[in-house]
Amino acid sequence: MNYKKLIGSGLIALGIIFLPVLIIPEFSTISAVKSAIQQKKAAFDKKKILMDKIDSLRKQTKERRGDLEKLATILPESRETQEIVVNIEEMSKETGVELKTLKTALIQQGGTSVSGTRAMQVEISSSGQYRSLLDFIKSIEKNLRILDVQEFTLSSDSSAASAGGLVFSAKILTYFIEKPLTP
Amino acid sequence: MPEGGLIQLLPETRRKLEIKLPGENRPVYLAMGFLVLVFLVFGGLKIYSSSLKDNLTSLDQEATALETKRDRAFESELLVLNKRFALSSGLINEHIVWSGALSKLQNLMPKQSQMDTFFADTQAGKIELKGKAISYTVIAQQIASFLTDESVVDIDLNKINSLSSGMLEYDMKIVFDKNKFLVFKK
Numbered sequence: 001m002n003y004k005k006l007i008g009s010g011l012i013a014l015g016i017i018f019l020p021v022l023i024i025p026e027f028s029t030i031s032a033v034k035s036a037i038q039q040k041k042a043a044f045d046k047k048k049i050l051m052d053k054i055d056s057l058r059k060q061t062k063e064r065r066g067d068l069e070k071l072a073t074i075l076p077e078s079r080e081t082q083e084i085v086v087n088i089e090e091m092s093k094e095t096g097v098e099l100k101t102l103k104t105a106l107i108q109q110g111g112t113s114v115s116g117t118r119a120m121q122v123e124i125s126s127s128g129q130y131r132s133l134l135d136f137i138k139s140i141e142k143n144l145r146i147l148d149v150q151e152f153t154l155s156s157d158s159s160a161a162s163a164g165g166l167v168f169s170a171k172i173l174t175y176f177i178e179k180p181l182t183p
Numbered sequence: 184m185p186e187g188g189l190i191q192l193l194p195e196t197r198r199k200l201e202i203k204l205p206g207e208n209r210p211v212y213l214a215m216g217f218l219v220l221v222f223l224v225f226g227g228l229k230i231y232s233s234s235l236k237d238n239l240t241s242l243d244q245e246a247t248a249l250e251t252k253r254d255r256a257f258e259s260e261l262l263v264l265n266k267r268f269a270l271s272s273g274l275i276n277e278h279i280v281w282s283g284a285l286s287k288l289q290n291l292m293p294k295q296s297q298m299d300t301f302f303a304d305t306q307a308g309k310i311e312l313k314g315k316a317i318s319y320t321v322i323a324q325q326i327a328s329f330l331t332d333e334s335v336v337d338i339d340l341n342k343i344n345s346l347s348s349g350m351l352e353y354d355m356k357i358v359f360d361k362n363k364f365l366v367f368k369k
Contacts, residue, residue, distance in 0.1 A: 008210030015214070015221045023221070026228040033235040040242050047249055054254075057261060068264065075271045114273035116266075138282045146271075148279040154301040175274055183262035 073144045077177045079106070079120055083145060084174060088124060091139040097128035097168070107173070118178040122147070125169040127157050133168045140172065148173045279305055279365045284334075288357075291328045295321045299352075305365060308336075310357040315350045319343065322353050334363035 061068060076083075081104055092099040103123040128136065133154065140147045152170035159165075281303065292298070293316075300313040316322045322343060329335050339356040346352055359365075 004208060005210050008214040011211070011214030011218050015218045018218075018221045018225070022225045023228060026225065026232055030228065030232045030235060033232065033239055037235065037239050037242060040239065040246065044242060044246050044249070047246070051249065051252065054258065054261065058254075058257060061261075061264075071264075071267055071271060075267065075274065114270055114277075117270055117274065134282060134285060137285065141278070141280050141282055146274050146278060148277075148305070149281050149303075150279070150305045152281070152303050154298075156299055177267075177270065181263045181266045183259040 070144060074146060075117065075175060075177055076145070077180055079176050080145075081120070084120075084122055084147075087143055087145065088122070088140075091136060091143070092126060095128070095135040095139055096132040097126045097136040099124065099126045101125040114175075116178060116181075117175045119173045119175050121150075122172045122174060123170070124172065125167070127159075127165055127167050129164065130154075130166055133166055136168070140170075146175055281305075281365060284359075284364050287332060288329070291325075291332060293321050293324050293328065296325050305361060308359055308361045308364075310359065311354070312357060313352070313354050315346070315352055317350060319351065322351065326355070329357060334360050336360055 073083075084104065085102065088102060089099060091097075101124065105121045105123070107119040107121055126133070126136070137149065137152075140149060150171045150173050152168065155167050157165035157167045284303075288310075295318070296314055296316040298312065298314040300311070302311040304310075316325070322340070326338050326340065329338055335357055337358040339358070341354040341356060343354075344352045
């Protein structure tokens with residue numbers, strides 16, 4: 001009877017030895033794999049959401065290609081001085097303002113509070129009636145390419161030809177991207 | 184009694200007595216049961232662990248498949264677009280609108296006052312105004328009227344000259360808050 005008890009005890013001891021040798025390492029493996037699955041699943045879900053978003057953005061960019069091209073006009077990647085000249089001439093013609101002089105100069109440093117952009121100064125001198133000049137200023141403000149009137153003077157036109165006319169001279173800032181944008 | 188009258192005290196052959204008691208094998212069975220349980224638990228864990236590893240592998244494969252679907256060129260294009268948006272919106276938020284300010288000042292000017300020269304400086308936040316008025320009262324009314332606008336911070340009246348025509352010539356400086364007066368914000 002004693003040896004049976006002995007065998008019983010031996011088997012239980014064996015079982016107890018197997019617990020740390022077999023079961024506990026398996027538990028650790030399972031918890032490590034579970035945690036890896038959780039992390040990968042979270043990353044996968046995030047990536048999937050982002051890719052869905054990118055797909056939706058792709059559709060939107062296709063639909064709004066025209067608007068995106070306008071964005072390049074608002075802030076071009078180079079000075080595009082020729083566009084400024086054409087725009088100002090068109091605005092003066094449309095509003096009935098006589099454009100007398102137009103000068104441009106690149107601002108050496110700063111000139112803009114938005115980093116990555118550079119400013120160019122456009123100096124104009126023109127004449128016309130008050131209403132026309134006000135319309136001209138409004139056109140400058142509404143121009144697709146940003147034109148910020150920094151300084152201007154409105155004064156009576158002393159020349160005999162324009163009774164009640166005004167002289168308008170202004171310093172305007174326009175902007176462009178300093179270096180080509182990279183992702 | 185044995186034959187011949189002899190008494191046999193010990194048996195000639197030794198016999199082992201095997202007495203089976205009920206429940207004597209119970210410790211062995213219990214122990215084996217415990218051992219089997221340990222192996223069953225181990226087996227179950229092994230199967231579960233293997234299925235988890237399979238899940239992990241399939242997740243990796245799905246991630247790799249998703250990665251191959253990426254259009255990196257378009258992603259770069261989007262990043263550039265995002266930067267362009269940020270730069271443009273920064274400039275648009277600070278876009279200067281003078282026409283509104285001019286109309287506002289025109290409405291605030293008394294009719295008996297006439298503007299000759301109007302010089303505006305955005306950076307300095309000032310307007311230098313030279314004009315003519317029919318009386319000192321009109322000039323005072325003009326100053327009071329300009330000050331009713333919340334964007335006008337201060338007014339310096341530099342000088343008033345009386346002209347031979349009987350009109351008064353004035354020179355004043357209007358100091359304004361650029362953010363309220365000029366900046367275009369939706």
